[in-house]
Amino acid sequence: MENDTIVALATxxxxxxxxxxxxxxxxxxxxxxxxxxxxxxxxxxxSHRAVYGILFSSNKEKETSYPVDQVLALPLLGPNSYxxxxxxxxxxxxxxxAARMVVAACRKVGARPAGPGExxxxxxxxxxxxxxxxxxxxxxxxxxxxxxxRGAIRQLLGGLDDQLSAIENPLLxxxxxxxxxxxxxxxxxxxxxxxxxxxTLKKACAKVGELLAMAPAGRLLRDGIHVVLAGPPNVGKSSxxxxxxxxxxxIVDDEAGTTRDVxxxxxxxxxxxxxxxxxxGLRDDPGRVEKMGIDRTWKKVNEADLVLLLSxxxxxGPNPGESYEAPIIHVTxxxxxxxxxxxxxxxxxxxxxQGLPELWAALDxxxxxxxxxxxxxxxxxxxxRHLHKLATCRxxxxxxxxxxxSTEPGxxxxxxxxxxxxxxxGEVSGRxxxxxxxxxxxxxxxxxx
Ligand code: GDP
Numbered sequence: 001m002e003n004d005t006i007v008a009l010a011t012x013x014x015x016x017x018x019x020x021x022x023x024x025x026x027x028x029x030x031x032x033x034x035x036x037x038x039x040x041x042x043x044x045x046x047s048h049r050a051v052y053g054i055l056f057s058s059n060k061e062k063e064t065s066y067p068v069d070q071v072l073a074l075p076l077l078g079p080n081s082y083x084x085x086x087x088x089x090x091x092x093x094x095x096x097x098a099a100r101m102v103v104a105a106c107r108k109v110g111a112r113p114a115g116p117g118e119x120x121x122x123x124x125x126x127x128x129x130x131x132x133x134x135x136x137x138x139x140x141x142x143x144x145x146x147x148x149x150r151g152a153i154r155q156l157l158g159g160l161d162d163q164l165s166a167i168e169n170p171l172l173x174x175x176x177x178x179x180x181x182x183x184x185x186x187x188x189x190x191x192x193x194x195x196x197x198x199x200t201l202k203k204a205c206a207k208v209g210e211l212l213a214m215a216p217a218g219r220l221l222r223d224g225i226h227v228v229l230a231g232p233p234n235v236g237k238s239s240x241x242x243x244x245x246x247x248x249x250x251i252v253d254d255e256a257g258t259t260r261d262v263x264x265x266x267x268x269x270x271x272x273x274x275x276x277x278x279x280x281g282l283r284d285d286p287g288r289v290e291k292m293g294i295d296r297t298w299k300k301v302n303e304a305d306l307v308l309l310l311s312x313x314x315x316x317g318p319n320p321g322e323s324y325e326a327p328i329i330h331v332t333x334x335x336x337x338x339x340x341x342x343x344x345x346x347x348x349x350x351x352x353x354q355g356l357p358e359l360w361a362a363l364d365x366x367x368x369x370x371x372x373x374x375x376x377x378x379x380x381x382x383x384x385r386h387l388h389k390l391a392t393c394r395x396x397x398x399x400x401x402x403x404x405x406s407t408e409p410g411x412x413x414x415x416x417x418x419x420x421x422x423x424x425x426g427e428v429s430g431r432x433x434x435x436x437x438x439x440x441x442x443x444x445x446x447x448x449x
Pocket of ligand 1 (some may be wrong): 233235236238240333334335336340348349351
């Protein structure tokens with residue numbers, strides 16, 4: 001039910017300076033008035049102006065009621081609130097009890113506890129934000145690096161929506177002209193010239209392609225750049241892993257085959273999140289347990305965004321395995337013991353730190369190829385859902401262009417296909433949505449948002 005009044009703690013549970021309880025819905029002001037006592041809270045009050053008062057455990061008129069906290073109440077009258085509905089936010093003392101008692105007081109006068117993301121869901125349903133903006137809110141909350149947060153805020157400010165409108169508007173105009181011409185079939189030359197239709201579709205297809213090119217960046221911003229350290233046993237993977245992370249995380253040992261499982265650690269560097277994976281050494285004659293580790297290594301290598309393929313500067317030999325899907329950075333280790341002194345090879349020493357700045361420079365260069373900064377600047381942080389819809393949209397556009405170029409499908413067929421393409425685009429922004437779609441989007445949210 002969307003027309004009841006909901007309440008939830010909007011800040012994390014636990015000790016802190018302040019906690020915020022949010023009450024939203026048609027009865028928000030009336031319910032707040034029942035539990036909150038202040039000279040300045042009532043019909044005369046101004047929206048967006050906080051007032052001080054005492055909050056009671058239930059209807060303040062009742063004898064059984066007792067004060068639970070001193071709070072500031074901030075009335076945010078619809079439609080100018082986050083949800084678009086009348087909202088009252090209570091700023092109470094932090095800690096577990098005060099905020100919990102404020103929530104309980106609101107429930108006693110009829111508010112329902114909000115579900116995950118329900119405030120944002122209402123903001124979407126009331127037309128305050130698009131669905132991709134709602135997803136950007138979740139991305140911002142879950143962001144673990146500055147780049148990810150900056151991309152999310154730009155998308156929230158309308159980055160992706162602007163790009164989608166630039167694709168949708170010419171297609172909508174085309175559709176209305178095609179539909180218009182269908183009504184005047186008797187008259188001659190009212191149809192849209194095929195060349196013009198094809199041109200508009202090709203431009204739209206190119207723009208969808210540009211957005212799709214941003215898809216890997218969206219994933220990397222959200223999940224981090226997965227860098228796998230691979231190479232033979234004892235080459236110095238764990239040592240380099242520790243040196244890159246500047247901490248002793250993985251066990252370093254002389255005995256070959258120490259790292260049997262994959263060890264992972266996150267590192268945010270210059271605002272970008274990396275996830276490094278130290279793996280079991282790759283070799284051809286492993287024992288049974290070691291083989292399990294090697295299988296896991298190959299799995300990680302195949303899922304990696306970047307592979308650091310290590311070889312020992314003192315024991316040159318062929319690289320294990322043949323094919324790698326991710327870009328590879330070749331690194332020779334133990335440069336402090338290097339007897340070979342090869343040119344054009346990234347040579348590092350985890351012991352002395354020699355070559356580490358060059359390795360970071362090589363990593364940064366490889367990361368630049370992922371176009372993260374471009375995605376952040378555009379505010380286009382695509383997720384799987386956007387990717388799926390946009391990919392379908394592009395292939396439908398390609399099919400329609402092909403049809404128009406090879407046969408004459410007729411305005412009616414063109415119009416129908418165009419409508420279906422526009423629905424795919426509409427699902428990205430949420431202009432078109434189903435209950436199932438909303439459920440899958442809002443389940444990622446926390447309660448209170
Ligand atoms: P892994 O099996 O590939 O993870 O290799 P480790 O990191 O466990 O290192 C194997 C051995 O090489 C250990 O004895 C390390 O101390 C040594 N080692 C690793 N990196 C360096 C280095 O840069 N210089 C020197 N001299 N020894 C290193």
